[in-house]
Amino acid sequence: MTLRVSIQKKIGNFKLDASLECGEETLVMLGSSGAGKSMTLSSIVGLTRPDAGEITLDGRTLFDSKLGIYIPAHERGIGYMVQNYALFPHMDAAQNITYGISRWESDKKAHRQREMVELFSLGGLQHRRTRELSGGEAQRVALARALAPNPRLLLLDEPLSALDPTLAGELRRDLKRIQRELKLGVIFVTHDHEDAYALGDRVAVMDSGRIVQTGTKPEIFRTPATLRSAQIVQTKNILLADVKEISKDSVILNINSLTLEAQRNDGIKAGIKVYVCIRPENISIIDPAFEPIGIHNTIEAVVLDELDLGPKHIVSLRTTAADVNNTFEVDVTDSQFRALDLSPGKKMGLRLWKHNLHLIPA
């Protein structure tokens, strides 16, 4: 299963220019709303006609503006599922599942229906009206319907955003399992970086109609290529710094009076300005009573406030140096939080690990 996409489309002021490839894997397209993710999906499925470019699936050309080829959606055989599931309200669950295989022989159709019911644990729900299904059940019916015709490629447009976190978690597991079992190509569109974390073999970051970066999960989350990309993957702590000097394996950075050391990285030269990206989970809060502050990438900071999310807390701290006015956002586990007794106004230290500082030329 290989999908190759390279398309352009202009609607008003918005310009879509997307290129991507997807194999037997889960590719997560991550971007804020309006980035062009849904339009890209609907171009692949055949519901939107791009202005230019080409789309091929396993060597079959689905769209080619130069050759004038445009295969309509109903001849593409791509599985597609949207945010509100779009179950047919005038049919029951079983009729929804077999909708795409209504022209199959009745034996084969019944067999396929049973397979799908089993695969998605829908036993007993076959004759329910769609409005009598819970959110999670509707979700699974929609997925069963999309997969019943046996597509090689499954496109999912924000399928988890209407679900509560527990159900979203279950579905993420279901999706991973099914992708592997059926050897599917899956493109999963979301604005939620947690979906990308949980599901993505690879992640494509989309911004303003362009795919700005594609890579493995660690690549995307730890080494975003652009400032925008860093923001989309929720880097949270981004500081503007001057590159003072470059040594054998280190880069020395200055933020006014503050000095930080980062790992050496191609493309960073002395004298340029860089964005220093630090993920909130990669900063340690230390107790100044036990460790010296000011050396080895440690900074003194005051606790501003905290947000209790149960298993984790998001803590905001501000640096105390008069000429460095930066607020940091740090993820702290509940046990650490209680051990450190973090309350607003308390002076703490921040340790920014050298290998966790990612630099993007400004």
Added chain:
Amino acid sequence: MVYVGFIFVPIVALVYRAATAESLGDVITSPILRDAIKVTLITSLLALAITVAAGTPLAYILARKRFPGRDLLDVMIDMPLVLPPVVAGIALLMAFGRRGILGGALDNAGINLPFTTAAVVIAQVFVASPFYIRAAKAGFQGVDTSLENISQALGVSPWRTFWKVTVPLSAPSLTAGLVLAWARAMSEFGATLLFAGNFQGRTQTFSLAIVSATEVNLGAALVLSVILLGISLLLLLGLYRFAHGNTTIG
């Protein structure tokens, strides 16, 4: 209750007066009645068929597509609704009459519409089709486009999607539109009288027969009116029964 009474009292009065009219027997056995039923049924059903065939795609396009002049077209379709029927008749004459804008071209093609049964159908389509198109458009707009999209992604062509998804989901609106349009076509009077004239067995529909009858004898007109009401009632009940049997929308 007041409203129900408001509808019922005139109808009950009409039925009562008709049932006690001296001319009851004469009217029921008269060829005028038979011809009026024949002309009305044939013309209104033809008008309905034309309305559905031409109006459905138009309603769908208006509900789904954006194009320049769409709003203007939308308003144009409503024009026959606000036009007094007599004016509608004059407008049809101006367009398709012997000296109308298209009259010359039609004449050259050997077509002469005024005073023919076809003219009755045209008048009915003109005044009745907006009711159907309006309702159908609203019905189509009520169908979530993502359902149609999903259907196509599942391998069902746009044409079959229309029949399997769009029509069943807009069935209540379509039925209501059909009923309104049919009722309007059967009761059409003003435009028909002007454009098609009044000739028994050819262009004299029920409504025209009723008005002609009022000239002689009110009793006969009342009897005809009640028969028209009765036929309409049966047809409409039948249509509703049919529509309810064919849709699963509660």
Added chain:
Amino acid sequence: MPKYLLRFLFLLFMLAVSVACNGTLGNGTPTAVPSAIDTHIPREIPTQSPALTILAASSLTEVIPDIGASFRQKYPTATLNYSFASSSVLRTQLEQGAKADVFASADEIQMNAAVKAGVIDGTPTLFVKNKLVVIVPKNSTKVATLKDLSKPGLKLVLATSEVPVGNYARQSLTKMSQDPTYGTSFSDAALKNLVSNEANVRTVVSKVAIGEADAGFCYLSDVTVATASQVTIIPIPDRVNVIATYYIGVVKGSKYPDFAKGFIETITSEAGKQAFKKYNFNTD
């Protein structure tokens, strides 16, 4: 009550309304005359400013308000409300209890029926006559003489036989058949060309004027100033013509019988005669 039944009742109501509306419109109870206000409800008005309701045949639509103006010179406090329709419709309305003061009929039959039904006070007066003519569209060559009416393929329109002018037209055709000039089959041949029975004489004139029909029968007075330029008049000789006789009378139960009589006097006065002449009526 099931939902569809409610919906159905609503539709039934719509149906009834549309039939009723159309009926009124097509009947030619006109709204064309600005002062024509249909008032069947008696109002409490001081006797010094009486409001008279005049029911008059459609063919009197222009001339009666004209004469009404001279009536109002004589009785400045009086108000006149007109309702024009075919005589048979007006007669039916009177029989159904319509409140009015004066009834002017376009023929003797309808007036006699009204008298017989007991809705007229006293003896009606013959006030004017009207001659039947054939009209054809201006510049049309299909009908040049009366004899041409029997040519096959022609489109002839008549008022329906229930309204006086329609009845007279058929009587006239019958008379022509009895006349050697036209031949015995003339009436049948002409009626084969009949394409529409119009509800009133006004639409007969309109259809000829706009050229949809090749010929029509109407009163000479129906050719108004407005339509005169669009039609050519073919006179019908008196021996095969049917002269319409117009009768006027006071409606029984009139609140102002004296004013109603005064109105009828104005109609039959010299000023009235002049007005009728102006509108092509025959006052001999």
